[in-house]
Structures are given as structure tokens and as C-alpha cells.
Amino acid sequence: MIDVVAAILENHQGQVLIAKRKQGKKMAGFWEFPGGKVEAGESPEQSLIRELNEEMNIEIEIGDYVGENVHFYQEGPIKLLAYKCSVKAGDIKLTDHDRYVWINVEDLNKVRLAPADVPFIEMLSDSN
Numbered sequence: 001m002i003d004v005v006a007a008i009l010e011n012h013q014g015q016v017l018i019a020k021r022k023q024g025k026k027m028a029g030f031w032e033f034p035g036g037k038v039e040a041g042e043s044p045e046q047s048l049i050r051e052l053n054e055e056m057n058i059e060i061e062i063g064d065y066v067g068e069n070v071h072f073y074q075e076g077p078i079k080l081l082a083y084k085c086s087v088k089a090g091d092i093k094l095t096d097h098d099r100y101v102w103i104n105v106e107d108l109n110k111v112r113l114a115p116a117d118v119p120f121i122e123m124l125s126d127s128n
């Protein structure tokens with residue numbers, strides 16, 4: 001099983017950040033929470049900090065654990081672990097995504113979200 005960590009970045013309006021996977025990448029065009037695969041020897045938190053630095057050029061503060069979801073893609077299963085996060089320093093500069101947007105949790109069902117992320121809509125609605 002591949003462990004993938006995702007950052008649910010929140011702004012002061014209570015909106016969350018989603019980013020659109022770059023053209024040419026696997027699952028291009030799907031919206032997701034930024035993050036990526038946990039590498040050998042890393043904790044999920046270390047991995048999140050590294051990924052957000054690599055993908056968005058920001059330093060984050062990790063908050064509450066939101067939950068996990070195991071999703072079976074055709075290429076195999078992933079376990080997606082999500083954490084609430086906030087931007088500690090830096091301005092967002094995308095390297096792995098075409099665009100990003102801050103969105104209200106209740107509008108997440110209106111975008112083409114990566115299938116593994118769909119259960120998080122409800123988890124986030126419950127926690128807000």
C-alpha cells in the first residue's frame with residue numbers, strides 16, 4: 001500500500017486550498033489537496049512539510065489530523081492521510097499544479113475532485 005499525505009490548508013475565512021494536477025501528470029486535471037507519497041524513513045508529518053515546500057514553496061504548520069481513506073485505483077490502492085494545516089511562511093508558487101483556489105468546504109462537491117478525496121468532504125463538514 002502506498003501512503004499519501006495531503007495538506008488541508010485553511011485560510012482565515014475557513015476556506016480550504018485545492019490544486020489542479022498538472023497536464024501530463026497522472027490524474028491530470030483532477031483537483032486535490034497538495035501533498036504526495038510518504039518516502040521511506042519519513043513520518044507523515046515530515047513528508048507533508050517536504051511536499052508543501054517542494055510543490056508550493058511554503059512552510060506549513062500542521063494541525064489536527066482529519067482522517068484517512070483507502071482508495072483502490074486501477075493501478076493499486078493508496079492510503080490517503082489528511083491533516084489540517086496553515087501557511088506559516090512563504091508565498092505560494094506552484095511547481096506541480098496548474099492552478100489553485102481557496103474554496104468553501106460546501107462547494108467541494110462542485111469540482112472534479114480526485115476520487116480518493118471525496119470522503120474528506122464529509123469529514124471536513126463534520127469538523128467545522
Ligand SMILES: Nc1nc2c([nH]c(=O)n2[C@H]2C[C@H](O)[C@@H](COP(=O)(O)OP(=O)(O)OP(=O)(O)O)O2)c(=O)[nH]1
Nearest residue numbers: 004006027032033034035036037078114115116117
Ligand atoms: N497529493 C495528493 N495525491 C492524491 C490526492 N488524492 C489522490 O487520489 N492522490 C493520488 C494521486 C497520486 O496517484 C498519488 C500520489 O500523489 P502525488 O502524485 O502527489 O505524489 P508525489 O507528490 O510524491 O509525486 P511523484 O513524485 O510521485 O510524482 O495519490 C490528494 O488529495 N493529494
Ligand SMILES: [Mg+2]
Nearest residue numbers: 034035036096
Ligand atoms: Mg504531489
